[in-house]
Amino acid sequence: xxxxxxxxxxxxxxxxxxxKGTTPLRLDxxxxxxxxxxxxxxxxxxxxxxxxxxxxxxxxxxxxxxEAPQIVHFSGHGVGEDGLALEDETGRxxxxxxxxxxxxxxxxxxxxxxxxxxxCYSEVQAKAIVQYIPYVIGMNQAVGDTAAREFAVGFYDxxxxxxxxxxxxxxxxxxxxxxxxxxxxxxVLLRRSDLASGGNLAANPVIEPVAVTSLESPxxxxxxxxxxxxxxxxxxRCYEAVRRPGSxxxxxxxxxxxxxxxxxxxxxxxxxxxxxVVSIDLDQTNxxxxxxxxxFMQWFxxxxxxxxxxxxxxxxxxxxxxxxxxxxxxxxC
Numbered sequence: 001x002x003x004x005x006x007x008x009x010x011x012x013x014x015x016x017x018x019x020k021g022t023t024p025l026r027l028d029x030x031x032x033x034x035x036x037x038x039x040x041x042x043x044x045x046x047x048x049x050x051x052x053x054x055x056x057x058x059x060x061x062x063x064x065x066x067e068a069p070q071i072v073h074f075s076g077h078g079v080g081e082d083g084l085a086l087e088d089e090t091g092r093x094x095x096x097x098x099x100x101x102x103x104x105x106x107x108x109x110x111x112x113x114x115x116x117x118x119x120c121y122s123e124v125q126a127k128a129i130v131q132y133i134p135y136v137i138g139m140n141q142a143v144g145d146t147a148a149r150e151f152a153v154g155f156y157d158x159x160x161x162x163x164x165x166x167x168x169x170x171x172x173x174x175x176x177x178x179x180x181x182x183x184x185x186x187x188v189l190l191r192r193s194d195l196a197s198g199g200n201l202a203a204n205p206v207i208e209p210v211a212v213t214s215l216e217s218p219x220x221x222x223x224x225x226x227x228x229x230x231x232x233x234x235x236x237r238c239y240e241a242v243r244r245p246g247s248x249x250x251x252x253x254x255x256x257x258x259x260x261x262x263x264x265x266x267x268x269x270x271x272x273x274x275x276x277v278v279s280i281d282l283d284q285t286n287x288x289x290x291x292x293x294x295x296f297m298q299w300f301x302x303x304x305x306x307x308x309x310x311x312x313x314x315x316x317x318x319x320x321x322x323x324x325x326x327x328x329x330x331x332x333c
């Protein structure tokens with residue numbers, strides 16, 4: 001008899017869904033980078049990667065039965081209390097409830113050791129699943145596509161290097177920070193052992209509690225890092241749009257609903273992506289500029305150029321015969 005001291009192979013099952021009508025995600029790039037990282041990893045022989053795309057609820061069930069994975073990774077959209085967004089037979093959204101998802105994982109409690117829900121607001125599902133699975137990672141709010149990808153790649157890079165799940169989680173948070181993205185407080189690791197010990201289920205071992213020394217004014221914009229900011233369900237869509245060149249985002253709502261605070265976070269995200277950012281408040285603008293299009297566009301060009309350190313000399317290139325649109329897009333502007 002030949003005895004082997006090699007550790008067993010751990011199978012990773014990636015379930016991806018980006019239904020029609022939802023924000024497009026770069027799931028293919030996320031999975032490709034995970035695959036590339038595991039392929040080059042020191043302990044690549046210890047892992048087997050399986051991928052299932054455009055998954056429906058039946059696909060999830062069959063994949064768990066057929067593949068018998070130790071690690072289950074879901075990439076896609078989450079909507080908090082309403083569940084995870086899978087696909088129906090037409091490719092459109094079919095929400096699967098938290099209760100149904102947790103009940104499915106209960107059946108595989110003796111097999112699955114870790115579940116990673118790389119989807120917005122998925123901490124709700126993570127808290128239900130962790131009753132049966134040793135480690136579950138979810139997102140406590142909307143997470144940007146880039147941050148989600150950095151987290152996933154960092155997580156599996158660490159596993160491929162022979163590290164355990166808790167280290168891989170911390171390494172993945174570091175990957176978000178190293179990419180210059182201010183979203184490392186979004187992924188949350190939950191441990192089933194905390195349930196038995198009566199510990200804090202949602203404890204994040206690397207995030208320090210926020211020390212609040214004074215309350216902020218309830219009026220006006222709050223900072224991007226404010227603990228009083230309440231995330232909007234549409235925030236992820238704004239982050240995705242701002243990463244696409246030429247995008248236009250229009251935020252419209254009644255007063256005191258957080259438009260300015262959301263805009264501040266979107267601009268901060270743009271700056272983290274390497275864009276040069278300018279904020280203009282039209283409420284503070286002299287009304288005379290709104291009475292003449294040429295005058296308004298000259299003011300607009302100068303207002304954008306000044307904070308960027310560009311002195312716009314409209315008198316040198318502005319030619320009335322071409323009109324405001326041509327003049328304001330002139331390469332000399």
